[in-house]
Amino acid sequence: MHAALDVEKIRELIQSRDLAPLAAKVRSLPVPAVVAVLDSLTIDDAAVVFRMLGKDQSVEVFDDLDSGTQADLISELGHSEIADVFAALDPEEQAWLLDEVPAAVARRLVSSLDRAEIEAAMNLLGYAPGSAGRRMSPEVIHTSPAETVGELLARVRGHEDGMDMLCTIPVLERDRTLVGQVDLLELMRHSDDTEVGTVMVSEPEFARTDDDGEQVARHALDEGILLLPVVDREDRLVGILPIADAARIDRDAVAEDQARAGGTEPLRRSYLLTPIRQVARARIVWLLVLAISAVLTVQVLDLFEATLAQQVALALFIPLLIGIGGNTGSQAATTVTRALALGEIEIRDGWKVAFKEIRTGLLLGGLLACLAFLIASLFYGTDIGAVIALTLIFNCPIAATVGGVVPLVARACKVDPAVFSTPFIATFCDASGLLVYFSVAILVLGL
Template sequence: MTSRDFEPNLPPELTESPTSGQSDYPEWLKDQLHDLIQHQDFEAAKMLLEPAQPADIAEAIEQLPAPLQVLAFRLLSKTEAIEVYEYFSPSMQQQLIGDFRQPEVLGVIDGMSPDDRARLFDELPAKVVRQVLHELTPAEREATSRLLGYPPDTAGRIMTPEYVALQESQTVAQALEHIRRCAEQAETIAYLYIMDGQRRLTGILSLRELVIASPDRLIGDVMTRNVVYAHTDTDQEEVARLIQRYDFLALPIVDQEQRLVGIVTVDDVLDVMEAETTEDIYALGGVEAVEDGYFQTNLFTVARKRVIWLMVLLLANTLTSSVIRSQEAVLEQVVVLAAFIPLLIDAGGNVGAQSSTVVIRGLSTDDRQMKQFSWVIRREVTAGLLLGAMLAVVVFVWATVLQGNAMVAIAVGISLFAISILASFAGSALPYVFHSLGLDPALMSAPFITTAVDVLGVWIYLNAARIILGIDG
């Protein structure tokens, strides 16, 4: 079948097609691309991809059936392929490496930014990394090896060595000419970095400041000497906080001798923040983060990563059972008390989860108020007291309506009041404890808060009921 037999609705001809950037555009692009490749109309497929953004092309190709993904990717020019490849998921990148002949994949990988290439190599088997590294050009091999030599999750690992450097002795006109020559290889030219003869970072200059300065002025006279920077061993989360705090587009990275070795750009920081936020959200639910995305991971791996904390919580809940068994005398005399146990521990768990979420988020964002830990705990306990009072009134009325026993309703109300205070204290204090021990507060807090609220909550409830109802035993 020729292109005359099959006439696709290409963007210039399809007035009702979605615009690039809209949420349904990648789906539309995928459908059109699928039909064109199926009918072997490769020229029309190339025309379809030309005006699309790399991120949209990557998403569309990933949604194609596996046999068509390689064909679609090969339709791209080398420059387009490099940009699109960087947007693929790690699993898709590995798959394409396996599907391509060696010269084809090397052309794409050699053209990637060193930081993106290092991120890709982190996901690949060591044998493949060694093979690909050996085939790279000497300059790219050296740049990538240097980044891979830094510890994971540090500024050195996510930085790029592609930046524009200037000298204080250069004039503005000389600097502009230098930028014209090397801007093509730089990650960004929004900021220009000034170094001395030993490559030590001495200042910074924005492109805007350079353009509006007189051509004959020296760089040393117009640059800013008070530079915000990070070291190669700085944690990537701290780098993200610095860029967010100062609204930078890039942050210079120096080694222990203050020599400029690279920059971290805001697009890399966004990836870091997304990954760290995802990890924290998973941790709050007791789920270990996965590399390729939750829904791209096989179910056996998912189950293995989720079962660990479920087993911990299962064992912890045996303590609750032990408390209930020790109070069988109370439950035997007033059986209706057992009906309110789930209500109390669930309400306490919710209050504790709210407090822990607030504190963990503050610790993650390095909120200045979080340094006043005693003030934060007092604030959350006070909030728990107010919440407990309001919930106690509601549950007292509800228990009275359901059971018609005012004394049981009082026991339930008082217990919920006390449990809310306990849950607020546990939810705010435990994250601080684990943070001070160097443990992940998001991962560690949930099971321990649940255990504390369940065990102590049931103990408070049954003992309060024993006293209020005058039960012996």
């Protein structure tokens, strides 16, 4: 409520070009209020407001913005306006932003960092996009098996980071090999002269830098691991993944999957703030892919134009039949894509999946066929009823099997199953459904 009033007030001030009262108003607000205001303004207005912030305020505010707003704002603002803010970010956020903004802006940004900062950001950029290495944070504090609990606790007390970065502490050998992990509670429960080596958990869970970032994040969330150590191929600690970062990675992955399952790319900023042409751009590629592949259905129907002319009633059931086929296919694809994501099945389970989907499809097709025969016979005669029933019995297993196997093929080809499956299955099920339908019609009706 409060935030909505701020936004209205600030929008008015921007429109009236009252910059002095605008600056006063903006500087008087607490950080979360400014963040809420910026996240709900168009990017042009947000840039105007951001310029009004004091230096310290601007760093804090920027840190808390939506990732989409951050990237857009960096591209919008001049170099001098953003250089300090960028330099004050954590290395993994710098690396993330360098990925997101246009290359020219990225070059400008890097030039604003000093040598050590560039090195920290570039270290992260050295890992493949999407890998755990790219998304980890540099480690804050580590200990060795020989350090005493008292010494370690003194160092922890002196450190300025919060619980999110310090709740568990990695234990390293001298060559940085990860040998254990110890949490604050465990440390507190032992006397100051105990050696860390005797209270640590040895063989802790860890991720490798080249593991898939999304899978690592999901694992950390599933297991409730507050701070996951990230090691290189020689088991040496190179970073940590706090659970809050894991949650952010997982949320972005889910947003992308959901958008793609609905045939669109995810939007970078809030829906109402995204201009029409950007919304359209997120959708047009998918729509074109689907439209172009739908041309196949026109060609299939073209083959049967003579049959259609003899028996126009056949046309009435085209949307119904391809609708059922398409749905059967996408149901199977959804289940299998999910099972793949959870690691329940692997590529080599292809035959099991196919066999399972053929039988599921037969069961579903059989049930629908009985129902369709009863209803269609009543209104259009038993001939048409039989054609529709037989089409369903043949087509549901085909659609289910293709829907189940395509995500596995996509995974085998290293393509995101969610991206590849939707257009392919829709096209294939439509075309194969029409082929089955007219073949059955020609046979049964003797056309």
